[in-house]
Amino acid sequence: MIQLKTVLTLVATAALAACTTVGPNYEAPAANAPAAYRAAAPAGGAELQRDWWLMFNDTQLNTLEAQALQASPTLAAAAARIERARAVFGATRADELPRVEVGGSVTNLRTSGKSVTTPVLGGQAITFDGTQTGIQASLGWELDLWGRVKRQAEAAQAQLDASTLDAAAARVALTADVAAAYWQWRALADEGAALQRLRDSRANAFQVAQTRFDAGSSTMQDLERVRAELASADAEVADLPRRQSLVLNQLAALTGQGAAELRLEASPLATPPQVRAGLPSELLQRRPDLAQSLAQLHAATAQVGIAEAAFYPSIRLTGSYGYQSKELGDLVSAPARLYNIGPSISLPIFEGGKNKANLAGAKAQADESLAAFRGRMLQALREVDDALAELAGRASVVDAQNRTLDSSSQALTVARSRYDKGAVSYLDVTEAERTPLATERALAQLRGAQWAATAQLVKALGGGWSVASSGG
Structure with missing residues (x-):
């Protein structure tokens, strides 16, 4: 029978293993x-939700986002990475438990x-010729004295978290890109309508200039100037x-059609x-890519502990219990019983500097992950500031262009009134149309830029993701 002293020694050793974990513990x-963004953030504004595009009440946009979320190969790949990380985590956790195997054998042998x-008795060799049958259960368990297995599970859990956050970041980027492309297409449609009106005005101006030239009341230079303006408008139309096709192609690719x-x-x-926009300090709670970077740092920190554990002894508890007999009928009987149990220990003495190199590499990886997080944080702050600056700057230009449109529209009204009274020619009217029509086109482009900056801001803020909703 197994001695009680041996069992107690093994239990005490296992208890000691549960209390010792080498390597640094992760700290965020x-x-x-900074306390505030450099660009002026709006005091009010809507708070982003997970499905943030719903706040715009646009049926077409809602449909496009749903198609993209369903058909995107990027999200499918991210989901596969999550499943792979979950499988690795499950396999790593299994290393914390004893491994039990059961097997049987039937062997024909002759010594x-x-x-x-070969044993000799009385000058005669003793040989065996027959069939041997056995059944046996074996046990193997590594005593995690230094927390190596625990650190492996910790690293695997952090990698699983990083994969989940990678999928969340991919979702944010995809939905923002779909909205940006959709709004760009609508902005081009607005610009196209303004451009067509501008082209029609120049076509009318050319007809008037041609009539005046044919009547000898204008020069060739005037006619060619108007012709060049019409040709320029034709080229832009x-x-x-x-x-528009390039934007539609992008939108189709994003939505999987x-x-x-x-x-x-x-x-x-x-x-x-x-x-x-909130506060800069809230970005860690709002951007999944920043949380992913921290999870990668956590995994790298755990790898340092794994590398340190390689310097310490490794103890495994192994044992087996079973029966072995040359007669099948006597297999399960007390005389056929056999067992063995005991610990085995291995201690690294000389490995050519491998463990030191692995530890140095793990520490360097942790330093790199920390630097990567800090760089990503700076990039996140810049992206929000860029989007806010873009929105604020475009808003100022829109205000100026609206004033230009108001003044030039009043000038056009005056010109048309004078034309109706016969005080000026129609060419004067078409000249007065030039500024408001060009301003309308500029405003269409500016509104497109404002919507593009809105999509940029949504993406920079994490697209409605938050730590509280990360499990959804």
């Missing part, structure tokens, strides 16, 4: 975020009478379908609603 680094190991299958209805873009 300070974010060192040699000429072998140097002709180039618009190309620009062919560009020929994509059907959208254009409607004018208004001023985008304000989005609450």
Whole structure:
């Protein structure tokens, strides 16, 4: 029977193993975020939710986002990475438990009478010729004295967290890119309508200039100037379908469909609603890529503990219990019983500096992960500041352009009134149309830029993701 002293020794050793874990414990680094963004953030604005695009009440956008979330290969790949990390975590956790195996054997054998190991009795070699049957259960368990297995499980859990956060970051990027492409397409439709009106005005101006030239009341220089302006407008109108096609192709790829299958209805873009930016210190709670970077740092820190544990002895508890007999009928009987149990220990003495190199590499990886987090944090702050600066700057330009449109529209009204009274020619009217029509086109481009900056801000803020909702 197994001695009680041996059992107690093994239990005490296992208890000691549960209390010792080498290597540094993970601590989240300070974010060192500023108190406020450099660009002026709106005081109010809507708070982003997980499905943030719903706040715009746009049926077409909602449909496109749903298609993208369902069909995106990027999200499918991210989901596969989560499953792979979950499997690795499960396998690592299994190393914390004893391994038990059961097996049986039936062996036909004959021992040699000429072998140097053959026993001899009375000058005669003793040989065996027959069938041997056995059944046996074996146990193997590494006593985690220094926390190596615990650190492996910790690293695997952190990698699983990083994979989950990677999928969340991919979702944020995808939904923001879909919205940006959709709003760009609508902005091009608005620009196209303004550009067509500008082209029609220049076509009318050319007809008037041609009539005046034919009547001898204007010069060739005046006619060619108007002709060049019409040709320039024609070129821009002709180039618009190309620009729209590129955006549609992008949108189709993001939503997992062919560009020929994509059907959208254009409607004018208004001023985008304000989005609450919050404080820089909140970015750690709002951006999944920052949380992912911290999870990777956690995994790298655990790897340092794994590398340190390699310097210490490794103890395994092994044992087996079973029966072995030459007769099947006597297999399960007391005389056929056999067992063995005991610990084995291995201590690294000389490994050519391998363990030192592995530890140095693990520490360098942890330092790299820390630097990567700090770099990503700085990039996140910059992205929010860029988006806020873009929105604030575009808003100022829109205000100036609106004043330009008001003044030039009043000038056009005066010109048309004078034309109706016969005080000026129609060419004067078309000249007065030049500024308001060009301003309308500029405003369409500016509104597109505002919506693009809104998508950029949503993406920079983490697209409605938060630590509290990360499990969803």
